[in-house]
Amino acid sequence: MPFERNGGTSVNFGIIGYGYWGPNIVRNLASLEDSHVIAIADVDPDSRLRAQKAYPNIKVTPYAVDIISSTKIDAVAIISPAATHYELAKAALNNGKHVFVEKPFTSTAAQGEELIELARQRNLRIMVDHTFLFTGAVRKITELVQEGILGNLYYYDSIRVNLGNFQHDVNVLWDLAPHDLSIIDHVIKATPEAVVATGERHLNHHEDVAFMTVYFSEKVIAHINVNWLSPVKVRTTLIGGERRMLVWNDLEADEKVKIYDKGAEATTKEGYYKLFVNYRSGNMWAPRLEQIEALRHELCYFVECITNGKDPINDGCAGLRVVKMLEAATRSLGKRGSLVYL
């Protein structure tokens, strides 16, 4: 029966937001061994109807406060628009709930810092939904970078374009770039130093096409191309390293990640002042990737973090680092592309 506090190590969840992504959160939390979904809140009557039909045994309510104030709930998953994250997360933390929050973490860095401090004081966990970190592809890429297979990184270059879905509250950078920024934050160990963003708005007052460069220490450069107005869907990332390079095409059914034994090195020849560039060209290989659903992996890990009292890799601090880069990009975009230091 719902609304009974679980005696064991199981974590009881309340969900705020049952729009596009919320159902995936509920489906996974409902089927994990150590978690239960106790209640779902959504302001939209149609969403509540869908939720109730799919889960006749879960309480469905229009009021987020029902979730936040429930004594039977241990953790709140906030899957609502970005602008609402801060208020909802703050209320949840103040009521002693752990928080799982959709990306981007908050609308401003200041909000993020406040939530992190609040969670620290109350010894609660925050997890920001950087789902991609839990995909087989990003786990493999992280491993390849950490083990030095790629050598020193040169660049990270991502294209993430498609037709729609237009957001009405944020521009295309805040909508799509958090995916890339969370991966970049996770994979690149150099320090992000400055951001440049350009873009244009065509259909309303938010940019629908945008380009973002992040300068890192050690000559690492990242670039993100996001676009709501592309006739084709592209999800391709190039990562160049001194020893090897890789292509990650997330739309391929198999062989999403291909590693090329290719590279270029600068050398000097004896007696010459001039630099020479040597190319290497060898085999390509596509490692087998884990097939488990990333979101399931992530939520399972969140339950584990709550149970063990440890902070996840995608905690509030990770979410904050992404928000800081987005804030800098917004400032740069406002000046049509000036350099903004982080």
Place this chain on the structure above:
Amino acid sequence: MPFERNGGTSVNFGIIGYGYWGPNIVRNLASLEDSHVIAIADVDPDSRLRAQKAYPNIKVTPYAVDIISSTKIDAVAIISPAATHYELAKAALNNGKHVFVEKPFTSTAAQGEELIELARQRNLRIMVDHTFLFTGAVRKITELVQEGILGNLYYYDSIRVNLGNFQHDVNVLWDLAPHDLSIIDHVIKATPEAVVATGERHLNHHEDVAFMTVYFSEKVIAHINVNWLSPVKVRTTLIGGERRMLVWNDLEADEKVKIYDKGAEATTKEGYYKLFVNYRSGNMWAPRLEQIEALRHELCYFVECITNGKDPINDGCAGLRVVKMLEAATRSLGKRGSLVYL
């Protein structure tokens, strides 16, 4: 026999530079009906050997001045490094020769303006080798834009990456972006207003990875991604318009240009303040493209321009417009990405 002045309308060419691209120029000029190649100059003995073996009946010389001063030569094709274009073209024009010059036209806008003025005074033709304008793909794209098939343009987004060939005298923007800028200059009728460029150098003191945004009037935005350190070769351009969008993949054997009957429009519904975005999604089609070699087409047209005394579409002014955007990009890159007005 060589070095005899042609009585008819035939144009006699001298070629300066027989490295990577020069042989293609010579092969085409030698086989056109109304042009002859009289002499080839190259400072490199190996290049001269190759030239002489392939064309036993053409004079081969180490000295560009032999070409420039020859009374039997009507037009000079300058296929040498960018830094030499200005001096060679100036000398050729001063000696009354028409000039075909490799891209980029010159190293500075000031040089370009001087050459244009010189040609004007002497009623000589300048053609800058913007070969892509003569491909079946760009001709079809131009036609689609001009006839309004795409509707008002939203953006032009090009990726031009591969492993090598590192240039030692210019960065990757000056090497690869002229292709895109010449097409952008030709296809987009809005006015370029400002440029932002970012990038990084890894192997020597020139950027090997770079990204460039060009802001145009009427909310048109162009973006160019160039990279000498990519494990895979990509030559893909997305062009978004209000009515339709297209993808040009220059590496496809057939179907290089695909037009999507897709788009998005902003509308307001009665009684709502909020903007709505409507999507359209229909057929795709790939038009049959002309198969003629672009360079042959271009050189044939140059001979015709010389004969008829008319300026080509890719004249010095077109070359200058591209150089101005490259200059602005260089200034922006020097500040790691500030906005530079044109």
Place this chain on the structure above:
Amino acid sequence: MPFERNGGTSVNFGIIGYGYWGPNIVRNLASLEDSHVIAIADVDPDSRLRAQKAYPNIKVTPYAVDIISSTKIDAVAIISPAATHYELAKAALNNGKHVFVEKPFTSTAAQGEELIELARQRNLRIMVDHTFLFTGAVRKITELVQEGILGNLYYYDSIRVNLGNFQHDVNVLWDLAPHDLSIIDHVIKATPEAVVATGERHLNHHEDVAFMTVYFSEKVIAHINVNWLSPVKVRTTLIGGERRMLVWNDLEADEKVKIYDKGAEATTKEGYYKLFVNYRSGNMWAPRLEQIEALRHELCYFVECITNGKDPINDGCAGLRVVKMLEAATRSLGKRGSLVYL
């Protein structure tokens, strides 16, 4: 409450078989407006558990006879192994139920003929699950052929290969070729005349790699390549016609069907005995396809056929024609590839 006979035009279904494909049948029938699922039978306890968990309100039983003998059930969907189709369908028809049966219809043509006669006598409907006929791709292809867009057909050439799933009761032809044969039967209006099949068995006593040619009247030829041992999944069909040709790649997310304005015609030139072949090469286009789930479409249509007392396009006769080609293929395969007339 289950097991109440519906007063209106709604059709009550019983499902036999809840393995791999059965859940899709149940999901669709349960959500259609004019159908209800009353009971599910499966001999496997795990399958029954899955069914009961997903549909707490539907009766689940190990006994097919519970379905067949139920007075509350109007129609039986038989989603069990091919070898059981005949007995189950016969019992269902004898009990006055309409029958939806998985492909292949039966194991022999004689069985199929008996079922068709039985259904005719009792005025019941049989539908064989030739799902592909209801996809947007096949509907478009059928339209293109019927409207003469392709001109007279030359050939139909399908590749349907992947790794696994090995069947233990039939060979790869009986497993995969029914898809192609049902489409061929639907699309090609010429008469199938003879069959040749070759193949080899590597892992057990059923062929895992096989190739099948069907000769039709009017010089139309069909070829099917099926393989359980391919490292890559391929679902590609070429259809050549006198006027145009098409490629159907069922694994593409968009643009599954591409039509090429290409062709070849034989001509004779005046004064020559020799034949000349003229090629045409023009545009390609990819029409927008309907997006509705094929199975839903098919089941909705079955309910409509039952209600209106009309035979579906994929009735027992269509199923029988496919079985006849499979029987002929089996005979041919037994002789390692002799010609078997239909």
Place this chain on the structure above:
Amino acid sequence: MPFERNGGTSVNFGIIGYGYWGPNIVRNLASLEDSHVIAIADVDPDSRLRAQKAYPNIKVTPYAVDIISSTKIDAVAIISPAATHYELAKAALNNGKHVFVEKPFTSTAAQGEELIELARQRNLRIMVDHTFLFTGAVRKITELVQEGILGNLYYYDSIRVNLGNFQHDVNVLWDLAPHDLSIIDHVIKATPEAVVATGERHLNHHEDVAFMTVYFSEKVIAHINVNWLSPVKVRTTLIGGERRMLVWNDLEADEKVKIYDKGAEATTKEGYYKLFVNYRSGNMWAPRLEQIEALRHELCYFVECITNGKDPINDGCAGLRVVKMLEAATRSLGKRGSLVYL
């Protein structure tokens, strides 16, 4: 000067046939260190004109007999229609010339046997132009099979289709299948036992679409799909083995050969009569392939074989084995697909 016998180890060639493929033969033989082209014969005046223009210093003649009877010529390359191979090769061998002959070797097996015997008696070399054996792809595939990387072979399945070029003297099997058969003959060590071929003629009296199965010992099966009426060009081969499988796509610029660590094995579990099939699924890799032009490699090897008096791997016997399979296919095709033993 032409027609002088070379003192050293250099081989003097005469070429018969300067149509589509002949120029490639001449270009390579003319640039190899140890070979010279002395004369070119072609019955077509246009071809002679092209030859003379490209090679002003080579004798060009309409008469093959000029080549065959020349005392200055050591070896004859026969690049003429298949029907002429036997007579020309016989005359050349009778005049003491080594013979390089286009595929297919001869029109009948009997002709092939006669030529082989003739060459044996006179200690002359025959090479049949099975160019694909010298490509980086086939060399790598051969190595993978020989080293047991793929394990025991299951099947070889090739698709070689495109629009045109219609041949007027042979059907599509004799035109395109020799490529595959020569590779199959080289790569598969099991013994070919029987052939089945089906096909249809649409435009004239030769089959333009055909399918061919070759049964080998040890349960190896090969299949070839050739088609002159395909809207798209496909050159893809699947090779399945017990341990690994590969895909060779000859139209890919890079990564033509991909090896999949995938497979299936039959096992029996203790206490079960039933067979179980186990699947493996692991990494994929694309080995770097040699980039040298295959034809250059082949001709260089022929010169070496002549000089050293050794028979090439693609000697008359290899050519004969291919012709025997083609002959069997023709007989099978004549009966619309009966099994023909080799």
